[in-house]
Amino acid sequence: MTEVRRSGTRGGRRPGESHTREAILSAARVRFGEVGYDRATIRAIAADAGVDPALVHHFYGTKERLFATAMRLPALPGEVVTSALSSFRADGSVSLGEHMVAAALTFWERVGVLETFLGLLRSALASERAAAMLREFVSETILAPVAAAAADVEPAEAAYRASLVGSQMLGLALTRYVLRLGPLASADAGTLARAIGPTLDRYLTSDLGHRPAQR
C-alpha cells in the first residue's frame, strides 16, 4: 500500500519549492471544491497556481494523488481497494467480502484517515458542491475497482452492486466511528468481517431480486 508521499523531497528542496508546492495544493483545493473531482484538471490547477502542468505531474503524479495530498489523506483509498482485491486468495479461509471488510477497518484505523474522511463528509453534508466532489472521488477511485470485482455482469449492474457495497461500508464507518454505537464500536475486526463480509459477497455476486426492464 503506497503512502501519499511527496516525490522528490528526499534530497532537500530547492529554494521556493515548498512555496510552489503549497500554491499548487491551495489551487487544487479551490478548484476541486468549485468544479468537483471529475472536471478539475491538472492543467487548470497548474494555471491557477501559475506553474507548468509538468511540474504538477512531477510533484504529485496523478490527479487522485494530488487530490489526496490536497485533502490531507494519508493514503489513497483507491490503492487500498485495489490492493485488497489483488491480495485476495480464494483459498476458502475467508471470502472476498470478509477480506475487504478487514482491509477497510485497517485502513480507517490508520492515523489521519478518519479525520480526513469525516472532514470530507462534513463538507458534503453542508454543501451540494462538496457532496458532488466526494461522490465523484468515491465513484471513480473506490467504487470503480469494486465494480470490476462484480464479474460477468453489465457495467450498469456492476455499478449498482458496487454502490450497495459502498452503502454498507459507509454505514459501518459512521456507526463505528461517529455514532460509536456500542456493539459495533467495540466489536473486533474479525467479528465484523465475519458478520458483514457475506453482505458484500452477496451484493457483488448473488441474485439481488433485480428485475431489469428489458433483457
Place this chain on the structure above:
Amino acid sequence: MTEVRRSGTRGGRRPGESHTREAILSAARVRFGEVGYDRATIRAIAADAGVDPALVHHFYGTKERLFATAMRLPALPGEVVTSALSSFRADGSVSLGEHMVAAALTFWERVGVLETFLGLLRSALASERAAAMLREFVSETILAPVAAAAADVEPAEAAYRASLVGSQMLGLALTRYVLRLGPLASADAGTLARAIGPTLDRYLTSDLGHRPAQR
C-alpha cells in the same frame, strides 16, 4: 403512523400558550444538547423553562415526542419502526427485512424527515456531545425495537444484530440522499428492498460467524 402534532392546538390557544411551548422546546434543545438524550429529564427541562413538569407532559407526552418536536422531526422514528414491525405479515410475499427497508424509504422521503436527520448528523460530526445525543436517541427509540425482532438471542447479541441493521440503513440513507451515488439514488424502492432486505434478515436471524468468548 402517528404524526408529531402538538396536542391541544385544534381549538386555538390560550394567550401565552405558544410562548410557554416555545420556552419548553428551547429548554429541551439546550438540555438534550448539553447532557444527551438519556440523561435529559422532563423534570429538568420543565425547571429550565420555569413551568410545571405536568405541563410538559400535557403538551408533549413522552420524552421521545418532546425530543422529536424540539428537533423538528415530523414523525417519530421509533413509531415508524414499531409500526413496520407490527404490520409485517409473514405470508411469504416479502421478508421482514424487505418490509423494513421499504418502510424506511417511505419514512425518509416524507417532507422534512431527511432535513432533520441530516441536521442531527451534521451536529454529530461536529461535536462529540451531539454524537452522544444522537447515539442515545437512535439506540433507545430505533434500535431497541429492532433488537426485539432478533428473537431467541441474548440481549447483548440482539443489540449487536440491531446495530448491524442500523449500519446498513444509515449507509443507505447517506449514499442515496447525501452522496447521491447514481445507481442507489435512482433505484426504486422495491428494487432496493429486494437487494437490501435480505441483509437485514441475515443480521437479525442468521449465524453471523460470531464466536463468543465463552459458551
